[in-house]
Amino acid sequence: MSDEFRISSELAEEMVQHCIEGRPNEACGMLGIKDGTVVKIFRMTNALRSPVRYRLDSTEQLAVHNTLYSEGWDWAAFHSHTHTEAYPSPTDIREKRDDVPYVIVSLATDPPEIRAFRIEKEDWAGDEGVVQEIPVTILP
Amino acid sequence: MPVAVRIPTVFRKFTSGESQVQVDPGTIGDLIGQLDNRYPGFKRQVLTDDGSLHRFVNVYVNDEDIRYIERLDTRATEGDTVSLLPSVAGGSDRLDDRGH
Structure with a gap:
């Protein structure tokens, strides 16, 4: 995708809601994107069930990938x-492994803040990376 | 009939850009060996120095994560699809915003 990130206010709200419902733990998921615009929120399980760490449930991750592949x-x-x-x-x-945008929803502010980033790594398995912000546009 | 292996974007630089490759049936360990013969360096992307699966790589035979079955001894038979996916993980690691 190009380096812009567009999401409707309705889907942004759905993503934020999933994050709120996941408290006190971190919540996570994947976003289906078509032509740079989010078309679907995949609410997923934080396999680590932790307030400070997350990992997508691996079985859910494959199922979502199969949907992305077919769509x-x-x-x-x-x-x-x-x-x-x-x-x-x-x-x-450190944990960034795939070459996709990483979106973070902060619940520390009211309303919650949504920002998107690319994390560039020379070695995909390495610990070091350079963060580049992607502008987020919330569509009406 | 061979086994199809789906290659994630992050590994395609090792497979000449191929997103899916065909290998002979066998255990996942055997399949990774076949891929390493064809694409030297592939094994190092997926396995640690002691030969176990990297914690940040998920491998599936059809819909099953091999970590929950027989890991590298899990068999892929004719017509199966093997998928490799990097794990998606991270986290704030902190419950307060001091230090920023």
């Missing part, structure tokens, strides 16, 4: 930070 959609990952800002933490950078 021909791009995707992004999203997760919440329950008490910190919507910016990749050192853990987010």
Whole structure:
């Protein structure tokens, strides 16, 4: 996808709602994207059930990938930070493995903040990465 | 009939850009060996130095994550689809916003 990130206010609200319902733990999921615009929120299970860490449930992840494959959609990952800002933490950078946008929803502010990033790594398995913000446009 | 292996974007630089490749049936360990013979360096992307699956790579035979079955000894038979996916993980690691 091009480096812009568009989401309707309705789907943004659905993503935020999933994050709120996941509290006190971090919530996570995937976003189906067509032509740079989010078309579907995949609410998924945080396999780590933790307030400070997340990992997409691997079985759900495959099922969503199969849907993305059959629909021909791009995707992004999203997760919440329950008490910190919507910016990749050192853990987010270290654990970043796939070359897709990472969206973070911060529940530390009211209303919650949504920001999107690319995390570029020279070595996909390495710990170091460079964060680049992708502008988020919320469509009416 | 061979086994189809779906290759995620992050590994395609090792498979000449191929998103799906065909291999002979066998255990997942055998399949990774076949892929490494064809695409030198592939194994190092998927396995640790001690030969176990990297914690941030998921491997599935059809719909089953091999971690919940026989790991690298899980067999893929004729007509099966093997999918590789990098794990998606991270987290704030903190419950307060001090330090930023």
